[in-house]
Structure formats: C-alpha cells, structure tokens
Amino acid sequence: MDSPIHLAVDPAKPVNIVFVGAGAVGCFYASRLHHPDHNVHVSLIGRSNYAALAKGGVQLQTRSFGDYVFHPHAVFPSVTAAALCGSGSKLSTQPRDWDFVVVTTKALPDRVDDAATIAPLVGPSSTIVLIQNGVGVEAPYRARFPQTPIVSGVTVVSAEQICPGVVRQNRWTRLHIGPYTSSADLSSSIASSAEPLIFNVDKNDPLTKRSIEATMRLADWWVRLGGIRDIETLDEVGLQxxxxxxxxxxxxxxxxxxxxxxxxxxxxxxxxxxxxxxxxxxxxxxxxxxxxxxxxxxxxxxxxxxxxxxxxxxxxxxxxxxxxxxxxxxxxxxxxxxxxxxxxxxxxxxxxxxxxxxxxxxxxxxxxxxxxxxxxx
Ligand SMILES: NC(=O)c1ccc[n+]([C@@H]2O[C@H](COP(=O)([O-])OP(=O)(O)OC[C@H]3O[C@@H](n4cnc5c(N)ncnc54)[C@H](OP(=O)(O)O)[C@@H]3O)[C@@H](O)[C@H]2O)c1
Known part of the structure; x- marks a missing residue:
C-alpha cells in the first residue's frame, strides 16, 4: 500500500479510540497513539489491572522510547462502562459509537467470543482493529459485523506487563497493518476448493475504501505522532x-x-x-x-x-x-x-x-x- 498520508484531525470532531485488552501489547501501542494535542484520544478498558490503571495510568519502561507514564483519556472497568460513557467519561443512556475499537486481548476463540464482547462498543462509524497473533482471528468479527471496517495487525514486539499497570517493552516495535474485508469463513472445516482464497480487492467497494482509509490514518498517527518508524501498511493479501x-x-x-x-x-x-x-x-x-x-x-x-x-x-x-x-x-x-x-x-x-x-x-x-x-x- 502507499506510504502513510498526513491526515489532520478535524478539531470539531475528536477521534475516540478504545483498547480492549490493556496488557503488554495494548498498553504499548495505545501509549504511542494517544495525542490529545492532535485530537486523538485513547482510552483503555482494564480488567485485573483496572485499579492500577485508574490510579496512575500506565508506567512504560521501553527500550525504544525510554521510560514514561501514559495517562489515557479514560480508563474503564468494563466494556459496558466504556459503551455507556457519553462525552468525556460520563455515563450516558445511549451506547457510544467509538471511532476505533482496538482488540489486543490474547486470541482465545475456544474460550471466549471476543467479537460478542466488544459488540456494545461498535457503532455505524466504528472501525475494529485486531492486533493479535495467529490466523483466522478476523473471521468471528467479520461474521458478527459484516459492514464494519476491520484493520488487521501483526506485531513483532517483545513486551510484558511486569505488574499491574507497568509494561516493559524489551525490543522491537514492528507493526504491519492492513484492511480485512473478506467474508470467507476461513476456519470452516469443509473442504471447499483447491484454489487459493479469494480476497476482495475491489478498491471501490465502500467497505474496502473505509478499511483502507482507517489503515492509513492509524499508520499516520503511529508513525508521525507516535514516533514508531517501522509501521508498515499492506494490502489485504499482503497482510495475510x-x-x-x-x-x-x-x-x-x-x-x-x-x-x-x-x-x-x-x-x-x-x-x-x-x-x-x-x-x-x-x-x-x-x-x-x-x-x-x-x-x-x-x-x-x-x-x-x-x-x-x-x-x-x-x-x-x-x-x-x-x-x-x-x-x-x-x-x-x-x-x-x-x-x-x-x-x-x-x-x-x-x-x-x-x-x-x-x-x-x-x-x-x-x-x-x-x-x-x-x-x-
Ligand atoms: N507480548 C508480546 O511481546 C507479544 C508480541 C507479539 C504478539 N503478541 C500477541 O498480542 C496479543 C496480546 O498479547 P499480550 O502479550 O499483550 O497479552 P497480555 O499481556 O496477556 O494482555 C492481554 C490483556 O487483555 C485483557 N483482557 C482479556 N480479555 C478481556 C476482556 N474481555 N475485557 C478486558 N480486558 C481483557 C487481559 O486482562 P487480564 O489481565 O484480566 O486477563 C490482559 O490485560 C496476543 O495475541 C499475543 O500473542 C504479543
């Protein structure tokens, strides 16, 4: 794909991003994406580490950027709380339409349906971003959200949460991201064809266009604002x-x-x-x-x-x-x-x-x- 384009954020329309999975990978990439001065606001959903995150944010010890504290826009104790927050972090009766819902949990489809978990966060203008290892991780999200742009991400990083709210990045920052528009059920066990998988590469398809634009925006913010140099955007097959x-x-x-x-x-x-x-x-x-x-x-x-x-x-x-x-x-x-x-x-x-x-x-x-x-x- 083309190199990231510089996309100014409309001052009247802040970008709201929420990370589900505030562990090692989530906290590291969230911390490089949060730029209130450019109207890009990143919030975290904590779980076992909620109290630590809510109290002091995330302490990062990084090889690439030194030590710093990341104070997210808001920290929520659950998906429900993040879904019901209005402007700022006040509770509302209307579910919130987050611009980007970034999933950085461990991918455990045999244990938990994370696509169902995040459903309250996903609205008509949301993009889902998945930064997880493995293949076929996107399929449950595509099945549940047929019209929602998905950006798929693969990282080479060595990071760990050494205690609640303290994340150490030992080395590497590499992140490949690209659109995922396929509707193929990649994990079906029915032998369907000896042909390669066919991915939707029609750049004029509205879902493809939105997915590519979301990919480029994220890459721009991570590179230009977050200082991560080895973010690379790929097309759909390239990312797979x-x-x-x-x-x-x-x-x-x-x-x-x-x-x-x-x-x-x-x-x-x-x-x-x-x-x-x-x-x-x-x-x-x-x-x-x-x-x-x-x-x-x-x-x-x-x-x-x-x-x-x-x-x-x-x-x-x-x-x-x-x-x-x-x-x-x-x-x-x-x-x-x-x-x-x-x-x-x-x-x-x-x-x-x-x-x-x-x-x-x-x-x-x-x-x-x-x-x-x-x-x-
Ligand atoms: N760490 C690395 O260096 C590295 C490198 C490359 C790729 N990856 C991949 O990146 C993904 C994330 O790995 P990680 O190392 O960051 O894992 P991690 O440190 O275990 O973080 C996962 C986080 O997700 C939280 N979580 C899980 N389900 C949740 C839910 N329903 N609501 C809220 N929070 C939830 C967990 O909370 P609890 O603590 O409460 O369980 C935990 O904080 C994995 O696919 C991994 O293979 C990791």
Whole structure:
C-alpha cells in the first residue's frame, strides 16, 4: 500500500479510540497513539489491572522510547462502562459509537467470543482493529459485523506487563497493518476448493475504501505522532502473508516449547532432533502459505534457515505459549495451530506436522483443565 498520508484531525470532531485488552501489547501501542494535542484520544478498558490503571495510568519502561507514564483519556472497568460513557467519561443512556475499537486481548476463540464482547462498543462509524497473533482471528468479527471496517495487525514486539499497570517493552516495535474485508469463513472445516482464497480487492467497494482509509490514518498517527518508524501498511493479501510468516515462528516454537517439556527457543534449536522438527514445521507452512493465499512470501521476509540463525543468537527467549502453560492459563492454540490446519484443509492442503502438534497439545490442555477442575493440579 502507499506510504502513510498526513491526515489532520478535524478539531470539531475528536477521534475516540478504545483498547480492549490493556496488557503488554495494548498498553504499548495505545501509549504511542494517544495525542490529545492532535485530537486523538485513547482510552483503555482494564480488567485485573483496572485499579492500577485508574490510579496512575500506565508506567512504560521501553527500550525504544525510554521510560514514561501514559495517562489515557479514560480508563474503564468494563466494556459496558466504556459503551455507556457519553462525552468525556460520563455515563450516558445511549451506547457510544467509538471511532476505533482496538482488540489486543490474547486470541482465545475456544474460550471466549471476543467479537460478542466488544459488540456494545461498535457503532455505524466504528472501525475494529485486531492486533493479535495467529490466523483466522478476523473471521468471528467479520461474521458478527459484516459492514464494519476491520484493520488487521501483526506485531513483532517483545513486551510484558511486569505488574499491574507497568509494561516493559524489551525490543522491537514492528507493526504491519492492513484492511480485512473478506467474508470467507476461513476456519470452516469443509473442504471447499483447491484454489487459493479469494480476497476482495475491489478498491471501490465502500467497505474496502473505509478499511483502507482507517489503515492509513492509524499508520499516520503511529508513525508521525507516535514516533514508531517501522509501521508498515499492506494490502489485504499482503497482510495475510505476514500473518502466515509470523506463524512460521509462532507455530514452530510455541507448541514445541510446551511439548518438549518446557524448553526456550534457542535451547530447542540447540538440540539436533528438535532443530530438525522446528525447521520441518516452518518448511511446511512456508510451502503451504502461497498455495492458500495465492501469493509467495516476499524476499525481505526471513526464511526458515534465517529464523533459526536468529534464534541461535537470541538466547533465553521463552515463547508466550510456554509461559501461559506454566501459569495454567489458556493457550492461543486455535489461532496459532488449529486455524491454520483447518484453513489449509479448506484449500486442499494438509499440514501433518502442525496437525500432530495441534492434536497433542489440545488434548494436553483439555486434561490439564479437567485435573485443575478436580483440584488435582
Ligand atoms: N507480548 C508480546 O511481546 C507479544 C508480541 C507479539 C504478539 N503478541 C500477541 O498480542 C496479543 C496480546 O498479547 P499480550 O502479550 O499483550 O497479552 P497480555 O499481556 O496477556 O494482555 C492481554 C490483556 O487483555 C485483557 N483482557 C482479556 N480479555 C478481556 C476482556 N474481555 N475485557 C478486558 N480486558 C481483557 C487481559 O486482562 P487480564 O489481565 O484480566 O486477563 C490482559 O490485560 C496476543 O495475541 C499475543 O500473542 C504479543
């Protein structure tokens, strides 16, 4: 897509943005988007960290921008409270039409219907923005909101909430965003065609136009106002290509870290059998993605060999799925492993290594939850 355009905000019409999922990624990107001086106002919906956010905002410790405190426009304890706030943060009887609803929760479609959760926030002029790992994350939102622009986002960042209201960004700021207009049910298990997925690329379609404009506005604010230099806008297929490329890393390392008994990335890569397995998973995705999306990975995206080389250098990294497993939290298993297997299958492509990891880890998670329910863990 074109480079971000400078879009002045109408002083009479402030832009109101709300983040659902005020964790590591949400707080970091929210803090770089909030610019009241340019009439761009960002609010947060807190949950377990609500009290800390409401009291002191978000303390950020960042490698890229130093340490600072982000005071959001408003902090809400729930979606309902954010939906019913009128101008400012006063409660109203009319649901509010937020301009942008940014979802930065963990993507857990097997546990919670986040599209239903955010419904009270979405009005006729809203755009939904999803910054989450995995593929097929957009489908439930498109199904529930057929006419709402969706901007899909993939980030390469290393960030963590080290205690409520304190977020540390360790490295990277990379964010790819692009429109998502497809109405295809990407996660249907019915084999429909061996053809690549067809995305709507009609730039004159009103939904496409609004989605592209929303993408460009966000990129402009994050780059020009927020100082994040490596925001990149992509077209619809390009953004999905980046999602599948990130999957090479996430789907190879995350499930394997749990299934290997709790090993970090470079530790796994130093074991010859595990290295063979990691490379084979990445190769499986690398070969499948162009058949599914109808476009090859561009040359500037790292190949499986390059990903392994950089893993060797990045000692100590432990994938988020392993941290979630160790903490007894739900895993982003469906969007990182289950959806790719199902989406590939609809295009007549099998991902046998991914399917094996999916079956094993899905079972392990289910048994863990059953034992936990019976108080045996
Ligand atoms: N962290 C990274 O470095 C990184 C890098 C690249 C991509 N990602 C991806 O980015 C996404 C977000 O990850 P993250 O690391 O930021 O996760 P996180 O730190 O766990 O943050 C998620 C936040 O969402 C909140 N939340 C969940 N459901 C909610 C609801 N219904 N209402 C209000 N708040 C809700 C959680 O609240 P509670 O605390 O109450 O549960 C938590 O604060 C994931 O898809 C992840 O894979 C993360």
């Amino acid at each position: 290509i980046v999602r599948w490329h990130k999957l090479c890393i996430n789907a190879a390392f995350n499930p394997s870290a749990v299934l290997s008994g709790g090993r970090g990335n470079s530790d796994m890569a130093s074991d010859a059998e595990l290295r063979f397995h990691l490379k084979a998973v990445m190769d499986e995705i690398w070969e499948a993605a162009p058949r599914i999306l109808g476009r090859s990975f561009p040359d500037d995206l790292a190949s499986p060999d390059k990903i392994l080389q950089s893993t060797d250098r990045n000692k100590g990294a432990r994938p988020s799925m392993l941290l979630d497993w160790e903490a007894g939290r739900p895993l982003e298993l469906e969007v990182i492993v289950g959806n790719p297997v199902r989406i590939a299958r609809t295009r007549g492509v099998e991902l046998p290594r991914m399917q094996s990891m999916y079956a094993l880890l899905r079972s392990a998670q289910s048994l863990r939850d059953q034992y936990k329910g019976k108080g045996k863990l």
